[in-house]
Amino acid sequence: MRIAGQGRPLILTSFLVACCALAATRNGYYATYSLLIGLVALGLGVLFLWFFRDPRRNPPHDAAIAVAPADGRIIETDRLPDGRWQVAIFLSLFDVHVNRVPVSGRIKSVARRRGTFRPASSARAVKGNARVEVVCETRYGDVAWRQISGLVARKISCRLQPGDNVKRGERFGLIYFGSRMDVVLPASFELILRIGDRVSAGESVIARLPIETED
Numbered sequence: 001m002r003i004a005g006q007g008r009p010l011i012l013t014s015f016l017v018a019c020c021a022l023a024a025t026r027n028g029y030y031a032t033y034s035l036l037i038g039l040v041a042l043g044l045g046v047l048f049l050w051f052f053r054d055p056r057r058n059p060p061h062d063a064a065i066a067v068a069p070a071d072g073r074i075i076e077t078d079r080l081p082d083g084r085w086q087v088a089i090f091l092s093l094f095d096v097h098v099n100r101v102p103v104s105g106r107i108k109s110v111a112r113r114r115g116t117f118r119p120a121s122s123a124r125a126v127k128g129n130a131r132v133e134v135v136c137e138t139r140y141g142d143v144a145w146r147q148i149s150g151l152v153a154r155k156i157s158c159r160l161q162p163g164d165n166v167k168r169g170e171r172f173g174l175i176y177f178g179s180r181m182d183v184v185l186p187a188s189f190e191l192i193l194r195i196g197d198r199v200s201a202g203e204s205v206i207a208r209l210p211i212e213t214e215d
Contacts, residue, residue, distance in 0.1 A: 004098050006157050006174050007052025014045030051177060054098045057202035059169025064209040066189060067168055068199035069102045069145050070181035071095040074206075077195055083187035087206055088126075089199060091150075091179055099158075099173045100202035102145060102183055105138035107164040112156075119151045126182070132158045132173070136166065140209060141186035150179035169202035 003011065021038030025031045059067060072095045076088035091097065115130040130149040135142055147156045158173035166172065175181070189207040193199070199206065 002054040002056070003049065004052045004054045004174055006176075007048055011045055011048045011052065014041050014048055018042040018045060051093070051097060052174075053096060054171070055096060057100065057169060057200065059100075059167075059202050060205060062205075062208070063104075064140070065168075065205050066102045066143065066183065066185055066207045067100070068201050068204040068206050069183060070099050070175070070199075070201050071097075072181070072199065074193055074195050074197045074199060075180075076182075077191055077193070080184070085185045085187070085189055085191055085207065087183045087185070087191065087193075089181045089183075091175060091181065093177055096201065097174050097176065098171055098201065099147060099175065099181065101136075101166045101168055101170050101172050102206070103136060103138050103140075103143045104168045105136040105143065105166060107160050107162055107166060108135040108137045108142065109162055110134050110158065110160050112158075115149070117149055117151055117154050126180075129180075130154070130156070132156050134158065134160055134172075140188060143186065144184040146182040147173060147175050148180040148182065149175070150177075 018038045018041035021034045021041060024034035068089060070089045070091055072089040072091040075090045078086045080086055111133045113131050116128045118129055132147045135144045147158060149156060155176040160172050185207050189209055191207045193206050
Protein backbone atom coordinates (compact mmCIF):
# COMPACT_ATOMS: atom_id res chain seq x y z
CA MET A 1 0.00 0.00 0.00
CA ARG A 2 1.38 3.39 -0.99
CA ILE A 3 1.67 5.96 1.81
CA ALA A 4 1.58 9.71 1.19
CA GLY A 5 4.99 11.25 1.81
CA GLN A 6 3.54 13.89 4.13
CA GLY A 7 2.52 11.19 6.61
CA ARG A 8 5.77 9.25 6.73
CA PRO A 9 7.45 11.38 9.45
CA LEU A 10 4.44 10.89 11.74
CA ILE A 11 4.30 7.16 11.05
CA LEU A 12 8.03 6.59 11.57
CA THR A 13 8.08 8.71 14.74
CA SER A 14 5.13 6.81 16.20
CA PHE A 15 6.66 3.41 15.54
CA LEU A 16 10.08 4.52 16.79
CA VAL A 17 8.55 5.75 20.06
CA ALA A 18 6.59 2.51 20.34
CA CYS A 19 9.70 0.38 19.86
CA CYS A 20 11.71 2.36 22.41
CA ALA A 21 8.91 2.34 24.97
CA LEU A 22 8.18 -1.36 24.60
CA ALA A 23 11.87 -2.16 24.86
CA ALA A 24 11.97 -0.20 28.13
CA THR A 25 9.35 -2.47 29.71
CA ARG A 26 12.23 -4.74 30.77
CA ASN A 27 12.95 -2.15 33.45
CA GLY A 28 10.56 -3.23 36.19
CA TYR A 29 10.21 0.21 37.77
CA TYR A 30 8.98 1.86 34.56
CA ALA A 31 7.42 -1.19 32.95
CA THR A 32 3.80 -0.13 33.35
CA TYR A 33 4.35 3.41 32.05
CA SER A 34 6.56 2.18 29.20
CA LEU A 35 3.95 -0.37 28.16
CA LEU A 36 1.21 2.26 28.15
CA ILE A 37 3.28 4.71 26.12
CA GLY A 38 4.32 1.97 23.73
CA LEU A 39 0.77 0.81 23.09
CA VAL A 40 -0.50 4.36 22.55
CA ALA A 41 2.34 5.14 20.12
CA LEU A 42 1.75 1.86 18.29
CA GLY A 43 -1.94 2.63 17.98
CA LEU A 44 -1.16 6.09 16.60
CA GLY A 45 1.22 4.59 14.08
CA VAL A 46 -1.48 2.24 12.80
CA LEU A 47 -3.98 5.11 12.60
CA PHE A 48 -1.50 7.26 10.70
CA LEU A 49 -0.96 4.40 8.24
CA TRP A 50 -4.69 4.42 7.60
CA PHE A 51 -5.05 8.20 7.46
CA PHE A 52 -2.18 8.68 4.98
CA ARG A 53 -2.93 5.79 2.63
CA ASP A 54 -2.64 6.73 -1.03
CA PRO A 55 -4.42 4.19 -3.24
CA ARG A 56 -3.87 4.03 -6.99
CA ARG A 57 -6.48 5.85 -9.05
CA ASN A 58 -7.32 5.64 -12.77
CA PRO A 59 -8.55 8.98 -14.15
CA PRO A 60 -11.09 8.83 -17.02
CA HIS A 61 -9.73 9.56 -20.50
CA ASP A 62 -12.54 11.88 -21.67
CA ALA A 63 -11.01 15.34 -22.11
CA ALA A 64 -14.10 17.47 -21.44
CA ILE A 65 -14.73 16.43 -17.85
CA ALA A 66 -13.82 17.47 -14.31
CA VAL A 67 -13.11 14.85 -11.66
CA ALA A 68 -13.39 15.06 -7.89
CA PRO A 69 -10.22 16.52 -6.32
CA ALA A 70 -10.86 14.75 -3.02
CA ASP A 71 -12.50 11.67 -1.56
CA GLY A 72 -15.64 12.32 0.43
CA ARG A 73 -19.31 13.26 0.26
CA ILE A 74 -20.89 16.03 -1.80
CA ILE A 75 -22.43 18.56 0.59
CA GLU A 76 -23.13 21.48 -1.77
CA THR A 77 -23.83 22.06 -5.47
CA ASP A 78 -24.53 25.75 -6.03
CA ARG A 79 -24.89 28.01 -9.04
CA LEU A 80 -22.94 31.20 -8.27
CA PRO A 81 -24.26 34.68 -9.20
CA ASP A 82 -21.92 34.80 -12.23
CA GLY A 83 -23.26 31.46 -13.50
CA ARG A 84 -20.34 29.27 -12.46
CA TRP A 85 -20.84 26.06 -10.51
CA GLN A 86 -19.49 25.44 -7.02
CA VAL A 87 -19.22 21.91 -5.69
CA ALA A 88 -18.22 21.23 -2.08
CA ILE A 89 -16.82 17.90 -0.86
CA PHE A 90 -16.59 17.03 2.83
CA LEU A 91 -13.72 14.74 3.85
CA SER A 92 -14.20 12.77 7.05
CA LEU A 93 -11.39 11.38 9.19
CA PHE A 94 -11.87 8.05 7.44
CA ASP A 95 -11.55 9.28 3.85
CA VAL A 96 -8.33 9.27 1.83
CA HIS A 97 -6.68 12.65 2.43
CA VAL A 98 -4.59 12.86 -0.76
CA ASN A 99 -5.89 15.50 -3.18
CA ARG A 100 -5.81 15.30 -6.98
CA VAL A 101 -6.08 17.82 -9.82
CA PRO A 102 -9.68 18.02 -11.15
CA VAL A 103 -8.82 19.28 -14.68
CA SER A 104 -5.79 19.47 -16.95
CA GLY A 105 -4.33 22.91 -17.54
CA ARG A 106 -1.79 25.47 -16.34
CA ILE A 107 -1.72 26.82 -12.79
CA LYS A 108 -2.51 30.52 -12.82
CA SER A 109 -2.28 31.33 -9.12
CA VAL A 110 -1.88 29.73 -5.69
CA ALA A 111 -2.90 31.72 -2.59
CA ARG A 112 -2.55 30.65 1.03
CA ARG A 113 -4.90 32.36 3.45
CA ARG A 114 -4.90 32.24 7.22
CA GLY A 115 -8.11 31.77 9.14
CA THR A 116 -10.02 29.89 11.81
CA PHE A 117 -10.55 26.15 12.27
CA ARG A 118 -14.30 25.71 12.51
CA PRO A 119 -16.06 22.47 11.45
CA ALA A 120 -15.53 22.22 7.70
CA SER A 121 -19.18 21.42 6.98
CA SER A 122 -20.42 24.69 8.54
CA ALA A 123 -21.34 27.76 6.48
CA ARG A 124 -18.89 29.95 8.46
CA ALA A 125 -15.99 27.68 7.51
CA VAL A 126 -16.36 28.53 3.83
CA LYS A 127 -15.35 32.16 4.35
CA GLY A 128 -13.37 32.07 7.59
CA ASN A 129 -11.27 28.91 7.73
CA ALA A 130 -7.63 28.67 6.72
CA ARG A 131 -7.26 27.57 3.12
CA VAL A 132 -5.22 27.22 -0.04
CA GLU A 133 -6.89 28.60 -3.18
CA VAL A 134 -5.76 27.47 -6.65
CA VAL A 135 -6.80 28.81 -10.05
CA CYS A 136 -6.06 26.76 -13.17
CA GLU A 137 -6.27 27.94 -16.78
CA THR A 138 -7.92 25.38 -19.06
CA ARG A 139 -9.15 25.35 -22.63
CA TYR A 140 -12.70 25.65 -21.21
CA GLY A 141 -12.04 28.59 -18.91
CA ASP A 142 -10.57 29.03 -15.44
CA VAL A 143 -11.26 26.29 -12.90
CA ALA A 144 -10.62 26.99 -9.21
CA TRP A 145 -10.41 24.77 -6.18
CA ARG A 146 -9.95 25.41 -2.47
CA GLN A 147 -8.44 23.18 0.19
CA ILE A 148 -10.22 24.29 3.37
CA SER A 149 -9.10 23.33 6.86
CA GLY A 150 -11.51 21.93 9.45
CA LEU A 151 -11.86 21.57 13.19
CA VAL A 152 -9.26 18.77 13.36
CA ALA A 153 -7.40 19.42 10.12
CA ARG A 154 -5.07 22.34 10.81
CA LYS A 155 -2.44 21.74 8.18
CA ILE A 156 -2.72 21.82 4.40
CA SER A 157 -0.11 20.60 1.91
CA CYS A 158 -0.13 21.97 -1.66
CA ARG A 159 2.93 21.66 -3.86
CA LEU A 160 1.52 23.53 -6.87
CA GLN A 161 3.18 26.71 -8.12
CA PRO A 162 2.04 29.31 -10.69
CA GLY A 163 3.13 28.22 -14.16
CA ASP A 164 2.95 24.47 -13.41
CA ASN A 165 1.34 22.33 -16.10
CA VAL A 166 -0.94 19.76 -14.50
CA LYS A 167 -2.88 16.73 -15.66
CA ARG A 168 -6.28 15.65 -14.46
CA GLY A 169 -6.02 13.08 -11.67
CA GLU A 170 -2.41 13.74 -10.63
CA ARG A 171 -1.61 14.22 -6.94
CA PHE A 172 -0.99 17.78 -5.83
CA GLY A 173 -1.40 17.90 -2.06
CA LEU A 174 -3.12 16.73 1.08
CA ILE A 175 -5.39 18.04 3.84
CA TYR A 176 -4.52 16.54 7.21
CA PHE A 177 -7.25 14.58 9.01
CA GLY A 178 -10.35 15.48 7.05
CA SER A 179 -11.89 18.81 6.08
CA ARG A 180 -13.41 20.31 2.92
CA MET A 181 -12.60 20.80 -0.76
CA ASP A 182 -14.49 23.24 -3.02
CA VAL A 183 -14.35 23.27 -6.82
CA VAL A 184 -15.58 26.18 -8.98
CA LEU A 185 -16.29 25.30 -12.61
CA PRO A 186 -17.18 27.44 -15.66
CA ALA A 187 -20.90 27.91 -16.33
CA SER A 188 -20.60 25.82 -19.52
CA PHE A 189 -20.12 22.62 -17.50
CA GLU A 190 -23.02 20.39 -16.50
CA LEU A 191 -23.00 18.74 -13.08
CA ILE A 192 -23.67 15.01 -13.06
CA LEU A 193 -23.90 14.39 -9.33
CA ARG A 194 -26.14 15.25 -6.38
CA ILE A 195 -25.79 16.23 -2.75
CA GLY A 196 -25.04 13.12 -0.71
CA ASP A 197 -23.12 11.31 -3.46
CA ARG A 198 -19.78 9.75 -2.55
CA VAL A 199 -16.80 10.55 -4.77
CA SER A 200 -13.25 9.31 -5.19
CA ALA A 201 -10.42 11.73 -5.99
CA GLY A 202 -9.13 11.48 -9.53
CA GLU A 203 -11.78 8.99 -10.66
CA SER A 204 -15.31 10.21 -9.97
CA VAL A 205 -16.61 12.56 -12.68
CA ILE A 206 -18.35 15.55 -11.11
CA ALA A 207 -19.12 17.56 -14.27
CA ARG A 208 -18.69 17.54 -18.03
CA LEU A 209 -19.14 19.81 -21.02
CA PRO A 210 -22.13 19.29 -23.28
CA ILE A 211 -21.11 17.39 -26.42
CA GLU A 212 -21.77 20.35 -28.70
CA THR A 213 -19.26 22.57 -26.80
CA GLU A 214 -16.35 20.11 -26.49
CA ASP A 215 -14.64 21.41 -29.62
